[in-house]
Amino acid sequence: MIIFNKFLKHLLKEVQKHIFQYLLLLTGAIFFILLFSLFKENHHAQFSILTLFVIFYICWGLIHHFLEKTLHLKIVIEYILIGAIALFLLQTLLIH
């Protein structure tokens, strides 16, 4: 339990260190879900909104690591892969 509390504090510290950047990501995510729900009847619009969110998330990752001076090819690939997985999984359910 103690180690778990320490772990949470460690996480919080990381967020506090980059509070503005995480708030930006969270705001983008909230906007994404609001727009996604708003265009419930238009799957093509939903797919466009999802694509924009994926691009935003990848850009966020690249800028964040660039500012932190930890930008490596492996990290770029990681963000692109996670974004692409989400995009193609939801695309299957959206566009048909």
Place this chain on the structure above:
Amino acid sequence: MKKFLRMAYHLFVPSEQNNYRAKTLHVDFLTYYLVLALFLSFVYKAAALSNLGSKVLGIATNISVEKLFQLTNEERIKNRLNSLTYNEKLARAASEKAKDMFAKNYWAHYAPDQTTPWDFILSSGYKYEYAGENLAKDFMFSDGVVSAWMDSKTHRENILRPNYDEVGFGVVNGVLNGEETTLVVQMFGKPLLKTVATDQETTAVNTKPTTAPITKQTNLIPQVLARENTKTPLINVKNISYDYSLLIFGMLVLALISDLYFAYKLKIVRITGKHFAHFIFIGFVFIALIVLTKGVIL
């Protein structure tokens, strides 16, 4: 068992064997997920193209008439009302209404040519004293449909109207506004007593749906397809896609939590993507996935 644990450890816990990062988060593993997602997307498109008439591969929802009927009656019983009996004529009227929406490409209580829901009921041979209609589209599960209706004041009133004795459902798949969808039509009725049946048209009451009709006529597309959702294909690609998406997101979240926790516990210093950012991203995509299972009602 020992082998399985060792495997799970390798997949989810950072150690020397996996270069101090959970194997499920390695680039090669993420690529496997992506390839599978792409494969599924390809199969889905193939299924959509050859969907009509296919008994093996196809796209269908988990919406069944039996489940809708059961859930509707459960709601009525919960509210101390009589349970409804299933009426084949009302079911036929509901199916015809759904097919008409696909054929004329509209999503409304009233057709663009002013055909009313009551026209469908009457043409099915059902003479009513009271009648009502609820509509739903784009849902994936039966309970989602009924709970959305129960959350809407007007639809709820329709389900819980004491005047009704019978109900019928139409669940039809087809292409509406260029998109493959499932339409659910619920029609309620109270049969007119035989003694006054001859004068049915003039004595019919409550001939307006409780939900105000909203006409949303859009561009007519040349190819309009509709089929009743009575038989689900052997391999339902929509279900597989949904389950696979849940599995992948669940696995990624689990791997991220485990990797982050053990990396902290074992004091491993490494340069990777930000787990917290991945959590936010995956979490919101997961919410979007849930939103997708909820359709719209009218």
